[in-house]
Amino acid sequence: MKESFRRSMAWLHTWAGLTFCWILYFMFVTGTLGYFDTEIDHWMEAESPAPQTTQSASVEQNLSAAVGWLSREAEGADSWFIALPDDRNEPHLRTFWRAPPPEEEGEERKTGNDRLDSITGEPLAEAARDTGGGQALYRMHYALHYIDGGAAFRFIGIVALFMFIGLVTGVVIHRKIFADMFTFRGAAPAKRAWLDAHNLLSVASLPFQLMITYSGLLFTVTTWMPAIALGSYGFNIERAAEALRVVADVQVERTGEPAELAPLMPIVADAASQWGGEDAIRGLDVRMPGDAAARVSVSRKAGIGVIAEQRVYDGVTGQYLETLDPTSRAPIAAASVMLGLHEGLYAGALLRWFYFISGLLGAGMVATGAIYWSAKRRRKSVADADHSRGFRFVEAMNIGTILGLPIAIAAYFWSNRLLPLGLEGRPDWEMHCLFITWGLCLLYPLTRPRLAAWRELAWLGAGAFAALPVINAATTEVHLINSLRAGDWVLASFDLTALAFGLIFALTAKKIGGRADSAERLSPAPQPTEATAA
Amino acid sequence: MRSCLNNAQWCVNVAVPPPQPIRAIARPDGPTPGARGAQANPGANYSVHDDLTAAFRDGKTMVKKTSRSGRWHVASRVIAALIPGFLVTNTTGILLSFLIPGVDKLTAIATATVLSYVIYTAIILWIFSVERLRTVWLGLLGALAVTGAGSWLMYTLEAAA
Numbered sequence: 001m002k003e004s005f006r007r008s009m010a011w012l013h014t015w016a017g018l019t020f021c022w023i024l025y026f027m028f029v030t031g032t033l034g035y036f037d038t039e040i041d042h043w044m045e046a047e048s049p050a051p052q053t054t055q056s057a058s059v060e061q062n063l064s065a066a067v068g069w070l071s072r073e074a075e076g077a078d079s080w081f082i083a084l085p086d087d088r089n090e091p092h093l094r095t096f097w098r099a100p101p102p103e104e105e106g107e108e109r110k111t112g113n114d115r116l117d118s119i120t121g122e123p124l125a126e127a128a129r130d131t132g133g134g135q136a137l138y139r140m141h142y143a144l145h146y147i148d149g150g151a152a153f154r155f156i157g158i159v160a161l162f163m164f165i166g167l168v169t170g171v172v173i174h175r176k177i178f179a180d181m182f183t184f185r186g187a188a189p190a191k192r193a194w195l196d197a198h199n200l201l202s203v204a205s206l207p208f209q210l211m212i213t214y215s216g217l218l219f220t221v222t223t224w225m226p227a228i229a230l231g232s233y234g235f236n237i238e239r240a241a242e243a244l245r246v247v248a249d250v251q252v253e254r255t256g257e258p259a260e261l262a263p264l265m266p267i268v269a270d271a272a273s274q275w276g277g278e279d280a281i282r283g284l285d286v287r288m289p290g291d292a293a294a295r296v297s298v299s300r301k302a303g304i305g306v307i308a309e310q311r312v313y314d315g316v317t318g319q320y321l322e323t324l325d326p327t328s329r330a331p332i333a334a335a336s337v338m339l340g341l342h343e344g345l346y347a348g349a350l351l352r353w354f355y356f357i358s359g360l361l362g363a364g365m366v367a368t369g370a371i372y373w374s375a376k377r378r379r380k381s382v383a384d385a386d387h388s389r390g391f392r393f394v395e396a397m398n399i400g401t402i403l404g405l406p407i408a409i410a411a412y413f414w415s416n417r418l419l420p421l422g423l424e425g426r427p428d429w430e431m432h433c434l435f436i437t438w439g440l441c442l443l444y445p446l447t448r449p450r451l452a453a454w455r456e457l458a459w460l461g462a463g464a465f466a467a468l469p470v471i472n473a474a475t476t477e478v479h480l481i482n483s484l485r486a487g488d489w490v491l492a493s494f495d496l497t498a499l500a501f502g503l504i505f506a507l508t509a510k511k512i513g514g515r516a517d518s519a520e521r522l523s524p525a526p527q528p529t530e531a532t533a534a
Numbered sequence: 535m536r537s538c539l540n541n542a543q544w545c546v547n548v549a550v551p552p553p554q555p556i557r558a559i560a561r562p563d564g565p566t567p568g569a570r571g572a573q574a575n576p577g578a579n580y581s582v583h584d585d586l587t588a589a590f591r592d593g594k595t596m597v598k599k600t601s602r603s604g605r606w607h608v609a610s611r612v613i614a615a616l617i618p619g620f621l622v623t624n625t626t627g628i629l630l631s632f633l634i635p636g637v638d639k640l641t642a643i644a645t646a647t648v649l650s651y652v653i654y655t656a657i658i659l660w661i662f663s664v665e666r667l668r669t670v671w672l673g674l675l676g677a678l679a680v681t682g683a684g685s686w687l688m689y690t691l692e693a694a695a
Contacts, residue, residue: 004665005663008662008663009659009662009663011662012658012659012662161651161654161655165655165658165659168655169659172659214651217651218648218651221647221648221651225623225624225627225647225650225651227624227627227628228624228627228628228631228643228646228647228650229631229643229647231624231625231627231628231631231689232631232632232639232643232646232689234689234693243639243640244640329638329640329641329644330637330641331641331644331645331647331648332641334648335644335648
């Protein structure tokens with residue numbers, strides 16, 4: 001019984017992992033790049049000055065700059081949000097606003113999102129180089145591209161569930177999880193070596209993979225599992241909404257009676273005195289500014305977590321009303337920390353690199369799993385012509401995705417430097433370049449023998465990444481020598497990382513080259529069945 | 535682990551040869567030429583994985599469970615996971631939100647919601663580990679009835695109170 005349980009779990013592990021393996025790989029790679037999203041932004045907006053934290057301005061200066069801007073630009077808006085400048089993640093003062101819902105259906109609701117100079121209150125100059133930046137790359141790991149974001153998000157939830165099932169069954173079918181950490185037989189027959197690589201990558205980074213997958217799932221919990229909360233209130237949506245208000249947002253109805261907005265500084269000062277200083281404040285959310293019903297809520301920085309405590313004030317009198325703290329409930333606090341761990345916004349430079357490496361290990365886990373699957377079936381498909389067509393497709397997808405996606409991302413960076421600066425829809429074209437390149441990389445393996453396709457695409461990847469610093473030097477002033485001289489480690493690290501990836505691809509290509517030669521020399525005769533040789 | 539994956543073919547309708555004694559697999563008579571030979575002779579270097587492989591190649595575990603193979607069994611289980619499995623996840627969550635002791639209602643709801651994917655995963659693992667399809671479907675429908683009725687009862691009691 002125990003054996004058959006293990007066997008069925010092994011089957012589930014194989015298919016849960018394989019069904020969406022290329023999308024999982026895509027999610028791992030693009031999501032991992034997200035840990036350096038603002039750094040990639042900086043490289044891609046080459047002409048913009050390095051983001052300088054405007055923390056030198058006082059909170060009061062920031063507030064008056066933001067309110068001045070919003071009063072001019074967003075009068076009569078339903079909500080203003082002011083994010084105070086903080087660190088890497090929010091280097092500038094930023095304001096968002098949202099107009100009332102449009103009266104005619106089909107019209108788009110007006111919104112604004114601006115980065116402001118903390119002292120002058122004027123919006124910062126737009127980047128000279130119009131680009132999707134690291135944000136567009138990172139957003140794809142949950143919103144994909146070319147399809148509706150909401151549908152993509154639902155789909156991504158399913159894919160993440162498959163990943164989670166893959167992880168849990170992977171642990172179940174391991175008998176000696178500790179021993180496997182130290183087992184790597186690189187010189188062993190290919191498929192055994194792929195299995196060892198798969199085990200090594202997965203087991204070594206298992207805590208990270210479990211965390212990142214379950215927290216990823218938690219992002220979709222309100223999308224996929226709302227029925228639990230609703231059902232607990234007998235599916236009475238109004239009652240549920242009322243009860244869940246505490247963990248949701250401040251909701252205010254407009255009265256239509258104009259009233260001047262209370263000065264914000266005393267409100268912020270009060271919140272700061274409760275939370276031990278102005279540093280603890282993340283931002284302000286003003287609902288119905290200029291209306292008698294106005295509310296101001298001040299949100300607190302949440303440490304690792306993403307769900308924050310808020311103090312709510314009357315927006316006309318400035319009087320303190322209530323504190324909304326969803327994280328006072330243990331499971332919400334736990335979820336908040338999980339989501340925060342997923343985003344890693346709290347992480348400093350060193351931890352950020354660990355995140356990056358762990359994410360790449362995750363991508364490697366998916367990739368080695370997929371390669372192992374096909375390595376194990378290769379001989380069978382040689383004997384069976386029908387089998388071989390589907391198998392060929394899987395092999396081509398493996399090669400075209402595992403190597404093709406990184407090459408496509410390099411193409412995205414190339415296009416950032418090479419597309420004409422005045423091109424209409426430039427960020428869109430950067431993305432098109434990525435997907436066109438990926439598409440070509442998917443087709444290429446169909447035209448070449450397997451190992452040749454691996455080797456040649458690996459060389460292409462080596463060239464594509466190693467050339468990035470060169471193209472950068474040819475097209476901008478922010479090349480490696482200048483960035484090193486200026487001590488701009490963010491820019492320099494981008495170029496150096498590109499070189500490192502070029503080197504890794506070159507070593508991979510060389511390694512495959514050696515394997516291809518020995519395989520050709522040996523040219524084995526086909527064998528009747530898998531089982532006798534396995 | 536490797537051999538688990540090999541043996542996992544029971545569900546994909548692949549012809550598998552009759553069980554063979556372990557020795558015959560691991561050490562075929564006479565040398566085999568070329569790379570395939572290297573694969574057929576795992577050799578003296580292997581330890582841990584060979585243990586695993588040997589344990590698995592035990593004749594008993596090699597017996598094919600033909601009754602469980604076939605596309606229909608897979609499709610049926612996938613449907614069971616998608617529809618009744620998902621519904622049971624939700625009804626179990628709702629029931630949990632009433633039953634978790636010692637906390638207020640919102641905390642209980644949040645706990646059940648945060649755990650929902652753990653519950654769903656456990657249900658899916660169960661669906662794919664049970665031998666008979668009838669057990670899968672009866673089990674799921676039974677669980678749906680019990681957790682659904684339980685949730686309704688708890689909700690009615692709460693509303694009356």
